[in-house]
Each structure stands twice: as C-alpha cells, then as structure tokens.
Amino acid sequence: MLVSVERVVLHVDLDQFIVAVELLRHPELRGKPVLVGGSGDPKQRGVVAGASYEAREFGVRSGTPLRTAAARCPDAVFLPADRETYLAASADVMAALQEIGGVVEVAGWDEAFMLVDTDDAEETARSVQRHVRERTALACSVGIGDNKLRAKLASGLAKPAGVFRLDMSNWVAVMASRPTDALWGVGSKTAKKLAARGIATVGDLARTAMADLAGEFGPNIGPWLVALAHGYDSTPVTAEPYQARSHGREVTFQRDLRDTAEMRAEVVRLAHVVSDDLAVEDALARRVVVKVRDSRFATHTHGVSLPAPTREAAAIEQAALAALARFPLDRPVRLLGVRAELARSG
Template sequence: MTAPSDPLAVSSAIAVACDRELNEPSDVPPTSTHTSVTLRARVRRRWAGSSGRTITASHGDTGVVPGSDWVLHVDLDQFIAAVEVARRPELRGRPVVVGGAGDPTLRAVVATASYEAREFGVHSGMPLRLAKKRCPDAVFLPSDPPAYEEVSAHVMDVLRELPAVVEVLGWDEAFLGARTDDPEALADAARRAVKAATGLECSVGIGDNKLRAKLATGFAKPAGVYRLTRDNWVEVMAGRPVTALWGIGSRTAAKLAELGIGTVAGLARAEPAALAARFGPATGPHLRRLALGAGDTDVTATPWVAKSRSRETTFQRDLTDPEEIRQEVRLLARRVVEDVRAEGRPATRVVVKVRFVPFSTRTRGVSLAEPTMEVDRIEDAAVAALARFDGTRAVRLLGVRAEFAGGPP
C-alpha cells in the first residue's frame, strides 16, 4: 500500500477519488446495527411519522449548489442530563450523572453525563461505581425514560414544523432533509425553535449526505452549527484517526492498524483488494467509501421498523453457577418471546449477550431452522448460544436478543 509522499498530491488524489466514487452506485448497504427493545428504539417507530415522504440530496460535478437538497443532523446536547437539569434548575453547572437507580453503590452503567461530569472522565456506558470514583461530587440521578420520551416527542414535533422531512433516529437525534439555498439559516432556525419550545440546546451538522451531516455535528457541539461536504472533507478529515468515521469502532480500527492504516486519508487511498481480503468483499470496500465521505442521501419519514427485540439484566452479585445462568437466560428468552409476539413477527436468529467480570462483553448467536414465535424453540436457541461461551467465568450481565427477517411486518 504505497502512498504519494507529497501531502498536496495525497489530498488531490483523495478528492478526485471522492468525486468519482460518490457518483457511482454501490452494492454495499449503509452501516446498520441491531436495535434492542428499548424506549429509544420504540420512540423511533412512534415518531418516525407516517407520511412516507423522502428527500434525496443531489450531487453535481462541482458539489452541492444553492437550491439543492441538504441533509441536516440535529443532535440534542447531553439530552438526558439536560432534561434532568431542566427539571431541577438548582443542578445547573454541577456535574450530573444519570443511570440505573441513581445509586453508584449498585451495579448499573451511566446513561449520560453532563458536560461538567465529562470533564472528570465520566462517559456513557461507564459503570456507576467508576463514575463515582472519578467524580465524587457528582449528583447521581435515576434514569426516567418516560420523561425523556415525552420531551423527545415534543422536540420531534417542533422539528416537523420546519420546512423539512424529519427522520427520527432516537430520543435525541434526527436527520432533516430540505431543499434550501441557505442550510445554515435552517440549522439556526431548528436550534432556536427547539430552545424556545423546550429550553434545550442542540447542535446541527450540515452535509451533502448523512455520513457527513452526522460527523459535522461533532464539530458543531456544543450548541453550534457546522458544515461538512466534499468541498472541505479532505481538509477536515484526512488527518483524523479512522475511529472518527461513523461506523468504525476500536475493533475495526485495530484490524486496519494491522494493515498499516491509521488515518482517514490512509484508508481512503488503501487498495480495495487488500481491504476486501481482510474484511470481506462487502465490508472492505464499504470502509473505504466511508473514508471518502460517501453516504446515504435519502431522508425519509417512513415509519421505522425494529430489526430485533431484546431484554437484558444486570445482576447485583456475580453469577457463577452454570445452571443458574441457564435459568436466567431462559427467563430472558421468555420475556423476549412476549415482545416478539406483540410485534407479530417471527424470529429468525437468537443472540445471547454476556458481560463477564470485571466488564468484558461478548455475544454469540444461533440461527433458527425456520422463523418462529414459539417460546420453546427460542429458549432452546438461547441456551445453545449460551453454551458457546466460556462457562468458567463469573457473569454480571445477561441479555437475549431475537432478530427478525428483513423487511416490514
């Protein structure tokens, strides 16, 4: 994997490749993730709207021109913490950590942390006990999903008053698709409208596709607006680590590092054949297209459809008895079956999630012989998936996920 030594030549080569590939059709689907049966997932379905309208960002050889379609990504800043502070104004300016029952002596993880708490190294997904060690003076509050759902619903309704198609991503974020010659003005209008209606701040990323709009939001935070398009993609992103790209995590980054790839520019100029050999014929080229800034351009209000249903439990004591662990998995599987039947869609695959002591998480899955909503078959599949784990390690969390076949019910 040789590369030009001249930085200007590198930038020029990437820009040319970006222009070429963004206008070529791709067989690679956008990055997707399985969605659990969380309120975050349910609100997407509830608020996605039913109009089915779609807007597609258009591209020309010289980039997006005035009057063309734009993608905006609206992200509520520190959403859960902000809702809690709005309910308790006396907490403004103090480090606030939300998660579990709000008791850092119990096993649970941080749902969100205020910016003040983040300055101490507290972040989402961190055990509450560790958050307490890092920020002893933080205010710990229990998670209140119904309250967040209500506020989020209000925010999405506010966004729908704007001249744009709204695609809900979760409690705290949405894509807007709009035809305008001044996307910054629309972004500012969105920020002002949300602030006036709820008192909450949001950041807005502007892009010529979803990937760039999503990444732009990171540069906009907090409470700002940022535009990222093919025009400034190389300047802004080329020298950043591959983990800066939406869809590339630490594990993929480690595999890329084995190929000598550490930056967005390095990935953009990587040999497609080498990437395909390491990651597969679909994922390899897809990773390179991410580095080139390629992304989906459709923003749609079509109702969101869940890809899975899941349940999980964090235990206040470590589980070491294999039979007890199996029984807990069976119990979770039965709860998942209730959700599957309520959805009215049979499961095609069952996945078990195990978090071992101290905090390492692994998943294993089993495909079903045929789609089913039968409790015995889903239970048995969950137990079979559990058998693929190391049964000698202590367990602190278990989860079961039932995945559906693609397409709407």
C-alpha cells in the same frame, strides 16, 4: 433577483439527551456533574446511561460502571434512569421536527436526519434548533452535509448546541488528519487492523487503493472503507418509520451468579420480557443472542437463528437457552442479556 436554492441533509443530534431531560426536572443541577444510570446508587452495580458535559471532563462516558464513575468523579450527582420519560421526550422532539417540513428520518431516540431545500442552510439549521428548543426546551446540535455521512460527522463537530457544515468543499481540510475511527461506521477493531497496515488517518485511508483492502476486509467492505474516507455515501434520507435492528433486555446482578440453574432461570425471564416487548412493538425476531459478562468484565455473545420469524415466548426462550449452552460458564457471571435481532418488515 434569482435566489439559489440547494438541497442539503441535516443531522439533528440532541445534546446530552438523557441528562438534559433530567435537568428539566432538576434545574438546580445545571452546571454540576450529573450521571444517570441504574438505580442511581453508585454503590450498586450498573453502568452510566448518560453523563453531563461537566462529568465527561472526568473521563466518564456512557457505559462506564457506576462505581468507576463515582471514583473518577466523586462530586457527581447520580440519578436513576427513567426510560419511559426519555422515550416520551424523544417522541416530542421528532414531532417538532415533523412540523418543520422536508423529509424526516428518525435515526434513534436522540437523533434524526432531515432532507431540506433551502437558500440559507446555516439559518435553516438554526431555525431547527430554535423550534426544537421552543417545543421541548431541549438543545440540539445540527450538522449540515451533502449526504448523511457528512451531516452525521458535522453534528459531532458542532457540539454543544452549535451548527457545522461539512461537505465536499471542506472534507479534506477537516477530516484528512483525523484518525480512521472518526469516520461513522469505523470501529476500534477496524481502526486497529488499518493501523497495522500503516493506515492511521482518514487521509491515509483515502489514498489507499480499494483493491488493497479487499483481501483482508472482503470485496464489499474493503472498497466501502476507502469510499468512506472520501466522504461518499449514497444512502437516501427516507421518511419510512424508524425500525430498530434489535431489541433486548439485560440485567447486572448485585452479586455474581455462580449457579447455572440461576443463570438459566434469569435467561428464561429475560426471554419472556423480550417476547412481551416484541408483542407491544408488533415485531418478529429472526435470531436470539445472549450476552454474558463474567466477574473479570470479559463480555461474550452467542446467537441462535430461529426456524422462522416469531415473537412466541416459548421459541424465544428455547433459542436463548440454546445460546446460553454455548458458554462454558466456568466463571461467576455479573451480567446477562437476551437480545432479539428483528426480521425486517416488507
């Protein structure tokens, strides 16, 4: 009897990862609305880094200000963020995936792609879930696809802790009626531009001629958007080590900064922290970006390219200060950030 073997892409996405790690330390909080972020004090400034499914029912998501989260979900339990613990948990998960075999591509601290040959894709996906849970006690959703785009979208449809298959055979049935920003790679700004042209759904976008979008979105991005709507993606799954595109640090102040000298001093401090981070990661920066959020929550960025890739603190500082100088700084500042965009190796 011949056994049919197919090659599929799996997207493994850890469920409510940050909260799930905290629940391993605080099992008594299971089933309760839990929010992780900042110092864990909702009276202080900061944003939500992770929200349990119970908290999300109140409209709280990652990035929600802690005070807003507390107002929306007054019964929530707030916990401080613990980045090093989450990184360690992520490393354990990725090590578990490596044990399974196939090609594993780490896509972030809570997600990975796998390229596997299998005679039962659904059972393989469930075996991945079992192995991750046995090794780490964490739950994951697994999307099955015939490329990375479809696998990534499938894992979102599998949540929580489920398995879903999205490929050429059911792409139209599943995706055609969904809004364009349901596509991986289409953000809210692009979706609004498309909607202004009468393109509201993935099906609308798929029926659009590539040339019609080239004028507004460019000769590369325009056709690419239409290709996405058809579910096309030729990006390979690769076992090359994961490389972040940028590394940054930011701080939300408990009182707004009004003195530009204080702002400059804080940017200098952040620039040196970023420089130290780059040294630890053996990475080089090619561009430095400063983010400013003012007292009205307006957020803007300015960047400065470096003459040559570097991790030297003096160069990072100089570029960060040059970027800061491009802001008017005419309003009190509640958040400052410095981000190094990384030079790609080899």
